[in-house]
Amino acid sequence: MSEQFEPVIIGFTCNWCSYRAADLAGTARMKYAPNVRLIRLMCSGRLDPTFVMKALATGADGVLITGCHPGECHYVEQNYKALRRYLLLRRVLKGMGIAPERVKLVWASAAEGTKLTNEINTFVEEIRALGPLGWNKKLAGNGHAVEELAVEEVAA
Amino acid sequence: MSKPKFAMYWSGSCGGCEIAVINIHEKILDVDANFDIAFWPVAMDAKVKDVEALEDGAILLTLWNGSIRNEENEHMAHLLRKKSKILVAFGSCATEGCIPGLANLAPLHEIFDVAFHTISTDNPQGIHPQPVTKVPEGEISIPLMKDRVYTLAQVVDVDYYMPGCPPESHQIAAVIDLVIQVLQGKAELPPKGSVIGAGGSTVCEECPRKRGVKTIKAFHRIQEVAPVDPDICLLEQGVPCNGPATRSGCDARCPNVGAQCIGCYGPAEGVIDYGARLVTAFASVIDATEPEEIERILDGIPDPTGQFYRFNLADSLFRASASSFKKNGQSPAKASGA
Ligand code: SF4
Ligand code: SF4
Ligand code: SF4
Ligand code: FES
Numbered sequence: 001m002s003e004q005f006e007p008v009i010i011g012f013t014c015n016w017c018s019y020r021a022a023d024l025a026g027t028a029r030m031k032y033a034p035n036v037r038l039i040r041l042m043c044s045g046r047l048d049p050t051f052v053m054k055a056l057a058t059g060a061d062g063v064l065i066t067g068c069h070p071g072e073c074h075y076v077e078q079n080y081k082a083l084r085r086y087l088l089l090r091r092v093l094k095g096m097g098i099a100p101e102r103v104k105l106v107w108a109s110a111a112e113g114t115k116l117t118n119e120i121n122t123f124v125e126e127i128r129a130l131g132p133l134g135w136n137k138k139l140a141g142n143g144h145a146v147e148e149l150a151v152e153e154v155a156a
Numbered sequence: 157m158s159k160p161k162f163a164m165y166w167s168g169s170c171g172g173c174e175i176a177v178i179n180i181h182e183k184i185l186d187v188d189a190n191f192d193i194a195f196w197p198v199a200m201d202a203k204v205k206d207v208e209a210l211e212d213g214a215i216l217l218t219l220w221n222g223s224i225r226n227e228e229n230e231h232m233a234h235l236l237r238k239k240s241k242i243l244v245a246f247g248s249c250a251t252e253g254c255i256p257g258l259a260n261l262a263p264l265h266e267i268f269d270v271a272f273h274t275i276s277t278d279n280p281q282g283i284h285p286q287p288v289t290k291v292p293e294g295e296i297s298i299p300l301m302k303d304r305v306y307t308l309a310q311v312v313d314v315d316y317y318m319p320g321c322p323p324e325s326h327q328i329a330a331v332i333d334l335v336i337q338v339l340q341g342k343a344e345l346p347p348k349g350s351v352i353g354a355g356g357s358t359v360c361e362e363c364p365r366k367r368g369v370k371t372i373k374a375f376h377r378i379q380e381v382a383p384v385d386p387d388i389c390l391l392e393q394g395v396p397c398n399g400p401a402t403r404s405g406c407d408a409r410c411p412n413v414g415a416q417c418i419g420c421y422g423p424a425e426g427v428i429d430y431g432a433r434l435v436t437a438f439a440s441v442i443d444a445t446e447p448e449e450i451e452r453i454l455d456g457i458p459d460p461t462g463q464f465y466r467f468n469l470a471d472s473l474f475r476a477s478a479s480s481f482k483k484n485g486q487s488p489a490k491a492s493g494a
Pocket of ligand 4: 072
């Protein structure tokens with residue numbers, strides 16, 4: 001395949017900060033890589049690690065989690081919870097043989113459209129360098145041991 | 157009137173579930189009184205061809221204990237599915253892969269190497285099992301391993317799920333009672349796909365230990381906590397307890413006797429990924445906001461995969477680790493001692 005690998009990335013954004021930052025980037029016509037599909041949550045604290053696992057298991061190559069800066073979460077300290085989940089989740093991913101770098105947490109306030117677009121662009125390149133994850137294809141195998149084996153002769 | 161037929165079969169498992177069925181004591185006589193035991197290799201002699209000779213749907217109830225590890229397991233699952241009206245995934249191995257499912261953390265050739273060619277195995281001739289072997293009388297074969305461990309429902313349609321490693325005897329007895337009542341027209345079967353012989357909530361709900369909002373600064377192995385407070389939640393004492401994500405049904409057996417729940421009843425109702433739910437639960441008791449401190453606290457869980465997926469790996473969203481997906485034959489030439 002000579003074409004450049006285009007990663008599929010799911011981005012979870014917080015309604016009060018990063019989603020607005022993305023919106024701001026849009027209205028200001030800042031350009032960012034089209035690889036990220038943004039999903040809006042009310043707060044990074046709503047991010048159930050199940051969402052991240054499901055994204056990766058069903059075809060995403062990377063997941064970007066974004067939220068308000070520490071101390072600025074609209075639900076007081078939910079972004080610290082998100083941080084703790086994220087750090088533990090990375091360890092679980094590692095145990096599954098998935099590069100923890102495929103998931104990234106970024107803080108971005110509603111005013112930081114430029115910061116967010118830069119982070120998105122950097123992340124897309126990082127995932128491009130890691131290559132496809134393709135977990136959905138791995139799971140779709142037919143489940144049989146595939147290697148053809150030679151028939152062994154046993155002396156009488 | 158002839159009695160309805162009952163079967164129990166085991167595949168990739170430890171046999172503990174069969175023991176658990178025997179452990180219902182005199183209730184086992186009710187099974188015998190109400191059923192004609194058509195096939196139960198652990199308990200009586202019967203041949204696969206006897207099962208093959210039955211009409212489709214001839215067995216009323218089959219309890220299937222075990223994961224799907226090889227092609228014979230899979231073949232038998234299809235056969236018993238066809239011959240049974242009600243197929244129950246019985247125990248953690250059948251419902252979620254259980255301990256056999258942890259093999260999904262390694263590629264097949266590594267599993268064979270460990271089993272046949274490491275220091276703990278006395279194998280001077282370097283024997284390595286081959287799917288097909290020629291002997292003077294002809295060819296003999298053994299079933300091919302599947303690439304990874306599967307749950308029963310991942311290969312055939314399952315009617316009911318009965319969790320537990322093994323299911324608690326009183327729960328088995330209750331399920332047998334229910335089926336007998338259904339036979340006598342006194343009760344109805346639950347909707348297809350139901351989890352039976354367990355609760356709808358979490359182990360925490362059944363656990364008598366007190367929970368505050370206490371948060372922790374470190375995780376400890378239980379033997380390092382001295383003394384363990386007998387009345388307070390273990391997780392709040394820094395002991396990794398899987399109760400918050402685990403299905404109720406065992407009466408919180410382990411925390412009741414001072415040990416943490418390791419999750420043998422599988423995911424609680426509504427939990428999509430057991431490990432993900434525990435990531436959430438454990439993250440919320442950690443009392444830290446700085447990444448470095450959080451990482452230091454997390455170091456107290458040295459094997460998160462084992463902690464979070466001891467029983468559920470084969471049924472988790474990922475199913476297996478990346479390495480086990482590599483294409484692996486049963487018998488790589490270099491390992492066969494040739
Ligand atoms: S569920 Fe547990 S007790 Fe039952 S066969 Fe599997 S390992 Fe053994
Ligand atoms: S976490 Fe464990 S000890 Fe605490 S309430 Fe739940 S089951 Fe009981
Ligand atoms: S407390 Fe947990 S590990 Fe112990 S029997 Fe119950 S579900 Fe299984
Ligand atoms: S409101 Fe933005 S992270 Fe909580």
